[in-house]
Amino acid sequence: xxxxxxxxxxxxxxxxxxxxxxxxxxxxxxxxxxxxxxxxxxxxxxxxxxxxxxxxxxxxxxxxxxxxxxxxxxxxxxxxxxxxxxxxxxxxxxxxxxxxxxxxxxxxxxxxxxxxxxxxxxxxxxxx
Numbered sequence: 677x678x679x680x681x682x683x684x685x686x687x688x689x690x691x692x693x694x695x696x697x698x699x700x701x702x703x704x705x706x707x708x709x710x711x712x713x714x715x716x717x718x719x720x721x722x723x724x725x726x727x728x729x730x731x732x733x734x735x736x737x738x739x740x741x742x743x744x745x746x747x748x749x750x751x752x753x754x755x756x757x758x759x760x761x762x763x764x765x766x767x768x769x770x771x772x773x774x775x776x777x778x779x780x781x782x783x784x785x786x787x788x789x790x791x792x793x794x795x796x797x798x799x800x801x802x803x804x
Contacts, residue, residue, distance in 0.1 A: 683720040684745035690718040692736045707731055749784070762786055765793050 682690070693703050704714040707728065716722035724732065733740045741747045781789070 682718060683723070685723065685743055686718045686720040688743055688745070689714075689732065692738065693718075696736065703735075706735065747784075761793075762790055765790065 693700070698706075700714050700718075701711045704711040707714070709728070713722065717724055729740050729743060733743055738750045739747065742750050
């Protein structure tokens with residue numbers, strides 16, 4: 677007996693589709709593919725090309741890295757408060773003549789810097 681097991685992509689695609697209450701037929705039509713093609717994506721018998729990955733990610737407002745199981749984060753965005761905090765941290769280091777060039781960091785890295793900075797501030801606050 678040869679059972680088909682869905683790929684991480686297939687499981688996530690199906691989960692997103694069901695979370696949004698969309699029938700396979702309707703999503704397939706939206707994406708310009710057949711229902712059987714979508715079913716093959718969901719059950720792991722077929723993988724989408726890059727263009728289709730982008731269309732699916734855009735449709736559900738998720739990261740491609742989430743769809744292909746490179747991250748569990750569905751999407752990344754900084755709130756205005758986090759952006760202000762990030763800029764405050766950056767200026768604080770610049771005022772101390774320290775180099776804090778985070779331009780090469782992805783958004784996940786910038787979020788990690790903000791969280792680490794808060795951790796350090798909490799430790800310093802406890803010590804004093």
